[in-house]
Amino acid sequence: MNTLTGVGSTPLSGVGTARWYRPDADLTLPDRPDPSAVDPAAEQTEFAAARDDAREAIRRARDRAAARVGADEAAVFEAHEQFLDDPGLVADIEAAIADGTPAAHAVHDRFADAIDRFEAMEGPMADRADDLRDVRDRVLSALLEGDADAAGGSVAAFPDGTVVVAERLTPSDTAELDPDAVAGIVTAAGGRTAHAAIIARSLSIPAVVGVGDELDDVPDGATVLVDGEAGRVVVDPDEERRATVGDDEPPVVSAPVSTTDGRPIEVAANVGSEAELDPARARGADGIGLFRTEFLFLDRDAPPSEDEQYAAVTAALEAFPGERVVVRTLDIGGDKPVSYLDLPTEPNPFLGTRGIRLSLSTHADPFETQLRAMLRAAAHEHGDSLAVMIPMVTRVEEVEAVLETVDAVAADLEAEGVAHAVPALGAMIETPAAAAMADALAARLDFLSIGTNDLTQYVMAADRENDAVAGYHDPLHPAVVRTIDRTTTAAADADAWVGVCGEMAGDPALTELLVGLGVDELSMSAVTVPSVKARVRDVDAAAATRLAAEAVACETRADVRAAVGLDGDD
Numbered sequence: 001m002n003t004l005t006g007v008g009s010t011p012l013s014g015v016g017t018a019r020w021y022r023p024d025a026d027l028t029l030p031d032r033p034d035p036s037a038v039d040p041a042a043e044q045t046e047f048a049a050a051r052d053d054a055r056e057a058i059r060r061a062r063d064r065a066a067a068r069v070g071a072d073e074a075a076v077f078e079a080h081e082q083f084l085d086d087p088g089l090v091a092d093i094e095a096a097i098a099d100g101t102p103a104a105h106a107v108h109d110r111f112a113d114a115i116d117r118f119e120a121m122e123g124p125m126a127d128r129a130d131d132l133r134d135v136r137d138r139v140l141s142a143l144l145e146g147d148a149d150a151a152g153g154s155v156a157a158f159p160d161g162t163v164v165v166a167e168r169l170t171p172s173d174t175a176e177l178d179p180d181a182v183a184g185i186v187t188a189a190g191g192r193t194a195h196a197a198i199i200a201r202s203l204s205i206p207a208v209v210g211v212g213d214e215l216d217d218v219p220d221g222a223t224v225l226v227d228g229e230a231g232r233v234v235v236d237p238d239e240e241r242r243a244t245v246g247d248d249e250p251p252v253v254s255a256p257v258s259t260t261d262g263r264p265i266e267v268a269a270n271v272g273s274e275a276e277l278d279p280a281r282a283r284g285a286d287g288i289g290l291f292r293t294e295f296l297f298l299d300r301d302a303p304p305s306e307d308e309q310y311a312a313v314t315a316a317l318e319a320f321p322g323e324r325v326v327v328r329t330l331d332i333g334g335d336k337p338v339s340y341l342d343l344p345t346e347p348n349p350f351l352g353t354r355g356i357r358l359s360l361s362t363h364a365d366p367f368e369t370q371l372r373a374m375l376r377a378a379a380h381e382h383g384d385s386l387a388v389m390i391p392m393v394t395r396v397e398e399v400e401a402v403l404e405t406v407d408a409v410a411a412d413l414e415a416e417g418v419a420h421a422v423p424a425l426g427a428m429i430e431t432p433a434a435a436a437m438a439d440a441l442a443a444r445l446d447f448l449s450i451g452t453n454d455l456t457q458y459v460m461a462a463d464r465e466n467d468a469v470a471g472y473h474d475p476l477h478p479a480v481v482r483t484i485d486r487t488t489t490a491a492a493d494a495d496a497w498v499g500v501c502g503e504m505a506g507d508p509a510l511t512e513l514l515v516g517l518g519v520d521e522l523s524m525s526a527v528t529v530p531s532v533k534a535r536v537r538d539v540d541a542a543a544a545t546r547l548a549a550e551a552v553a554c555e556t557r558a559d560v561r562a563a564v565g566l567d568g569d570d
């Protein structure tokens with residue numbers, strides 16, 4: 001038995017037979033001919049045809065991913081098309097061909113330059129190098145094998161019980177995997193924010209990424225246990241260890257849960273597309289605590305119409321009749337650009353024009369369209385449980401402007417004779433400014449939802465996607481815990497309900513702390529709903545309140561971690 005350590009990416013475990021996936025192995029370039037033997041015109045024609053083939057293959061992969069895991073994850077293929085058509089990259093390849101380089105070598109060399117540039121960047125931009133490799137392999141497959149689907153497509157053929165072992169997986173590879181056949185994924189490279197990791201989570205495939213070079217020693221055919229919760233890979237696990245597989249998957253609890261002393265806690269799911277609604281229901285979610293509507297805008301070249309947005313919101317209401325469905329208005333900008341919406345290019349986008357700032361300025365039209373769809377959905381037969389929330393709030397005036405816009409939209413719909421109602425309205429608490437003003441916001445609204453991903457980023461001045469400052473981007477820093485405490489107290493004083501919809505909500509090790517801090521609702525990716533529900537049922541609310549008071553009094557991250565029973569910090 002030999003244990004390797006990496007980063008747990010999907011918090012599930014699985015055991016199976018290791019099969020190395022080496023997609024590059026089939027794409028060996030022929031020897032480089034003398035430039036005088038190359039016909040540049042013919043090579044340019046072949047390159048253009050290969051790009052067309054690759055584009056078709058990318059679109060097919062996108063459609064398959066949209067059908068299997070949803071528009072959110074399929075949106076990555078939009079980015080692949082943009083890489084394929086990147087004017088600078090295409091011009092560089094064409095110039096190399098014009099100088100006598102065969103098309104395949106030109107593609108290989110110029111993509112290598114671009115991949116190197118991305119890899120030199122930090123954080124999520126480095127993960128985009130995987131996307132470039134994916135596009136390169138499609139073009140090379142079209143040129144060398146006459147089949148742009150060959151790249152990445154072969155993973156679909158792995159037999160049942162396979163643990164896919166690879167240097168790295170591209171998003172296309174991952175979207176092709178059959179979740180019923182694949183017992184797990186282990187990669188030497190890659191991080192949690194890579195698109196491939198996000199897709200694996202949506203498919204509920206146990207995954208450990210970033211294991212490093214030691215993975216090379218794992219032979220094809222070895223029995224491998226993937227522990228995506230602990231971030232461990234056990235090679236040749238003994239019977240006792242194997243027997244633990246599946247222990248981390250508590251049974252689905254469909255009914256609402258309460259603490260041992262009877263305090264109800266709503267455990268809801270975060271979704272970004274209609275395709276994620278049924279899986280959320282199947283994992284026992286009590287409703288939707290965060291519908292990221294911006295994902296409805298990503299996988300396309302024009303905004304969704306009012307009717308399309310109405311259909312998406314009412315689909316959520318129908319999937320969870322009588323249960324709360326919280327839909328967030330557009331949170332574009334920052335790290336979520338939408339090419340056709342003409343967003344500003346900013347040097348520091350996380351501190352720039354994102355979320356509600358856009359909706360109340362340059363992007364008032366798409367915002368109004370969205371509100372029309374939501375007010376109409378509130379008149380649906382299950383519309384009473386609809387709630388709408390605003391992202392990236394920093395000022396009370398923003399909430400007042402939204403309330404005025406909602407009134408104006410309601411008046412328009414009334415004048416048009418269109419059925420509508422005003423849903424419950426809330427604000428996300430994602431900035432220190434919003435937390436400081438939580439009393440004033442709660443006084444004007446029905447609820448607050450704490451987005452701990454951004455809140456931690458802004459309280460700690462630590463980019464949420466930069467591994468170098470991961471020790472700062474931890475919601476267990478006392479500054480963040482105190483900010484949450486301030487928010488929950490303000491909500492309770494104003495009789496507004498309060499939830500948490502950042503990643504923190506999905507960590508069962510933190511459930512007791514959050515319950516003790518006074519949250520009413522926890523919303524998370526569906527895969528963690530069963531374990532958080534199980535944890536809520538073991539929490540004693542009175543003891544949780546004492547634990548939260550202890551955590552709020554702490555002065556260091558290590559002390560908070562010790563208080564909640566976690567190991568010390570870095």
Ligand code: PEP
Binds near residue numbers: 290454
């Ligand atoms: C958050 O910031 O915690 C949040 C839930 O919003 P998003 O992750 O979509 O920015």
Ligand code: MG
Binds near residue numbers: 430451453454
């Ligand atoms: Mg956020």
